[in-house]
Amino acid sequence: MNTEDLLASLRKAARDIPMADIMKARAFMVRSASGLPKKYREAYSNELFSHLYNVFNEISRSKKPENIENIDPEEYEEFMRRLEEMGISEDKNQEYFNKLVRITAPYLVFIAKRPIHPIGMTFPGGDRVVEKDGIYYCPVKDKQNTVEVALCKFCICRDAEEMVKGSKWKMGL
Structure with a gap:
């Protein structure tokens, strides 16, 4: 298909x-x-x-x-x-x-x-799905990978932690 x-x-x-x-x-x-x-x-x-x-x-x-x-x-x-x-x-x-x-x-x-959840949607804890430089980030992406019925594994989003790490690397930290 x-x-x-x-x-x-x-x-x-x-x-x-x-x-x-x-x-x-x-x-x-x-x-x-x-x-x-x-x-x-x-x-x-x-x-x-x-x-x-x-x-x-x-x-x-x-x-x-x-x-x-x-x-x-x-x-x-x-x-x-x-x-x-x-x-x-x-x-x-x-x-x-x-x-x-x-x-x-x-x-x-x-x-x-595109992300399964809407950009800007707030998750428990206050974190949101965001788009930065054409890349989507989700606060629950990696936390849901072990849940058998979760669709996160297939979603285009990256884990929000990657965005934080990338920012630190760009700043030389």
Whole structure:
């Protein structure tokens, strides 16, 4: 499979999802974030949903990827396995959220080559996903690599620690 084939498949899947299902995904995100502190609740339920929704619309409107590249079948299979392992909670709307992620995440990872989480999203501890000199950094990238269902392994972001080390090296420390 290549990026053109994947985009065609994702575009078809996106066009087949009714807006009511997108709203159910949003409802799931709001409910699942209800126990978080306000700052993180807003980041998850507002920023992340807006990011996923904008990517979803981008996929629906897209014609062809900028670069047509082959996708490593083993990497893609592992990525999709992790997506399929996303749990189902008692909230029946989680399946709608999972469908949204199954469309947007492969697009971000394999086609757009952008972070899965939105730039600027705040994580617990106050750290954010940032972009510096065309490189994306995430505060949880390396901390999530051992989590079986985490998608961080596939995300284009580098660990935020690399940005700190790079700054020290540039300053001669």
